[in-house]
Amino acid sequence: xxxxxxxxxxxxxxxxxxxxxxxxxxxxxxxxxxxxxxxxxxxxxxxxxxxxxxxxxxxxxxxxxxxxxxxxxxxxxxxxxxxxxxxxxxxxxxxxxxxxxxxxxxxxxxxxxxxxxxxxxxxxxxxxxxxxxxxxxxxxxxxxxxxxxxxxxxxxxxxxxxxxxxxxxxxxxxxxxxxxxxxxxxxxxxxxxxxxxxxxxxxxxxxxxxxxxxxxxxxxxxxxxxxxxxxxxxxxxxxxx
Amino acid sequence: xxxxxxxxxxxxxxxxxxxxxxxxxxxxxxxxxxxxxxxxxxxxxxxxxxxxxxxxxxxxxxxxxxxxxxxxxxxxxxxxxxxxxxxxxxxxxxxxxxxxxxxxxxxxxxxxxxxxxxxxxxxxxxxxxxxxxxxxxxxxxxxxxxxxxxxxxxxxxxxxxxxxxxxxxxxxxxxxxxxxxxxxxxxxxxxxxxxxxxxxxxxxxxxxxxxxxxxxxxxxxxxxxxxxxxxxxxxxxxxxxxxxxxxxxxxxxxxxxxxxxxxxxxxxxxxxxxxxxxxxxxxxxxxxx
Numbered sequence: 001x002x003x004x005x006x007x008x009x010x011x012x013x014x015x016x017x018x019x020x021x022x023x024x025x026x027x028x029x030x031x032x033x034x035x036x037x038x039x040x041x042x043x044x045x046x047x048x049x050x051x052x053x054x055x056x057x058x059x060x061x062x063x064x065x066x067x068x069x070x071x072x073x074x075x076x077x078x079x080x081x082x083x084x085x086x087x088x089x090x091x092x093x094x095x096x097x098x099x100x101x102x103x104x105x106x107x108x109x110x111x112x113x114x115x116x117x118x119x120x121x122x123x124x125x126x127x128x129x130x131x132x133x134x135x136x137x138x139x140x141x142x143x144x145x146x147x148x149x150x151x152x153x154x155x156x157x158x159x160x161x162x163x164x165x166x167x168x169x170x171x172x173x174x175x176x177x178x179x180x181x182x183x184x185x186x187x188x189x190x191x192x193x194x195x196x197x198x199x200x201x202x203x204x205x206x207x208x209x210x211x212x213x214x215x216x217x218x219x220x221x222x223x224x225x226x227x228x229x230x231x232x233x234x235x236x237x238x239x240x241x
Numbered sequence: 242x243x244x245x246x247x248x249x250x251x252x253x254x255x256x257x258x259x260x261x262x263x264x265x266x267x268x269x270x271x272x273x274x275x276x277x278x279x280x281x282x283x284x285x286x287x288x289x290x291x292x293x294x295x296x297x298x299x300x301x302x303x304x305x306x307x308x309x310x311x312x313x314x315x316x317x318x319x320x321x322x323x324x325x326x327x328x329x330x331x332x333x334x335x336x337x338x339x340x341x342x343x344x345x346x347x348x349x350x351x352x353x354x355x356x357x358x359x360x361x362x363x364x365x366x367x368x369x370x371x372x373x374x375x376x377x378x379x380x381x382x383x384x385x386x387x388x389x390x391x392x393x394x395x396x397x398x399x400x401x402x403x404x405x406x407x408x409x410x411x412x413x414x415x416x417x418x419x420x421x422x423x424x425x426x427x428x429x430x431x432x433x434x435x436x437x438x439x440x441x442x443x444x445x446x447x448x449x450x451x452x453x454x455x456x457x458x459x460x461x462x463x464x465x466x467x468x469x470x471x472x473x474x475x476x477x478x479x480x481x482x483x484x485x486x487x488x489x490x491x492x493x494x495x496x497x498x499x500x501x502x503x504x505x506x507x508x509x510x511x512x513x514x515x516x517x518x519x520x521x522x523x524x525x526x527x528x529x530x
Binding site: 051053054055075076077080081085086088091092094095096097101104105106107108151155 | 403406407409410412413414416417419420421422423424425
């Protein structure tokens with residue numbers, strides 16, 4: 001059986017500057033993988049390239065496969081139709097739309113996949129039900145992230161790409177949100193998560209990849225990676241253990 | 242001076258301004274795009290309706306339908322032609338190419354329809370209603386009613402429908418819209434088609450009030466620009482209020498001061514508004530209100 005996501009020889013460049021050069025990255029179905037690394041290491045560039053989405057205009061080359069199907073050349077919306085769903089960093093919802101509109105105004109999920117209903121999303125995040133009529137612009141940062149994840153689930157992703165969901169959130173909210181995502185993975189969802197908060201990522205992921213200057217320099221099961229000296233020194237430091 | 246009659250005239254002219262501007266309002270509000278070929282599309286709408294009636298003998302209302310369909314097609318073609326500029330929101334170049342597109346339309350219309358003024362003969366222009374001291378034509382009443390209906394439907398569609406939500410999404414963040422599984426260029430095409438259909442509809446309703454000329458497009462684009470800017474760049478309700486206000490202003494100014502200076506006076510009003518309340522006029526992303 002082929003992997004849920006398989007990246008080969010991926011190169012992403014902005015102008016002349018190469019931002020990401022990943023020879024191989026595999027995500028197995030039903031797992032939660034994390035990409036960790038410093039600011040500017042290329043984490044976001046990497047998962048944006050999987051979705052073929054960016055606010056800039058990068059040049060992307062290489063192969064991205066979903067369940068063995070080559071995605072190269074497909075637009076972002078065509079990848080959404082096939083089940084690749086990105087929640088981008090920062091703004092993942094429409095501030096001028098109500099909470100409920102954010103959940104309803106999505107394209108229907110591709111055939112053969114059962115999308116989450118709006119009621120399912122409210123059951124997962126009861127807070128959103130309370131604020132269903134409010135504009136998304138009036139939500140707190142944590143509520144916006146819940147809404148962004150809920151909106152993504154409405155399109156029945158096979159692979160959910162989350163770019164820094166914890167950014168700007170209070171520590172308690174970070175662990176609540178990440179444990180919700182862990183529960184979704186335990187129910188069968190496949191997630192690739194970009195996270196600066198290495199402690200939080202190590203708590204919930206199955207596999208961790210370390211990216212430095214656009215290249216994957218280490219990767220493996222989280223239990224092993226926790227003790228990797230490069231991660232301990234650079235990211236976990238004295239707080240570890 | 243019959244003040245009541247001037248008010249009626251102002252209301253009718255104001256609704257005409259608003260209806261002519263509604264397409265551009267959506268275009269600017271949702272897509273952040275401009276179309277300086279708007280006036281010539283108005284002219285084409287009027288001439289197509291005229292031609293359908295003159296050449297085929299079809300009734301007026303079918304000519305209106307034909308003009309609207311052709312207007313929608315013209316809008317969609319424009320979006321295809323200028324696809325790259327629309328997606329990159331290259332406003333300066335889009336202004337120039339749409340001006341050029343308008344000139345091409347005007348030239349083509351001159352060749353096809355000739356230089357003579359024509360009359361779009363709506364049967365409703367011949368029927369008048371007298372109410373006490375005021376009178377208006379049935380065409381005027383239809384124009385006012387249709388304008389209110391178009392604005393109300395547009396407002397409801399934007400706020401109560403899935404498609405309207407998609408338009409508001411594109412207005413707020415086109416890139417993010419793609420992640421909702423939407424083909425953004427398709428939504429832009431729909432907005433351009435609406436712009437073309439709306440201005441052709443406006444032309445088919447407004448044009449019977451005066452003789453039509455293939456060179457009349459530029460005046461329309463000027464007035465539309467004033468309505469859209471005064472309405473608060475891209476605001477749907479703002480454009481309605483601005484159109485109505487300018488209509489009343491021109492009618493009263495024409496009657497009280499001089500009809501020769503109304504256009505200049507409207508621009509003075511625009512400049513005053515831009516100086517006094519610039520914040521109100523800025524494109525703000527709140528167009529759907």
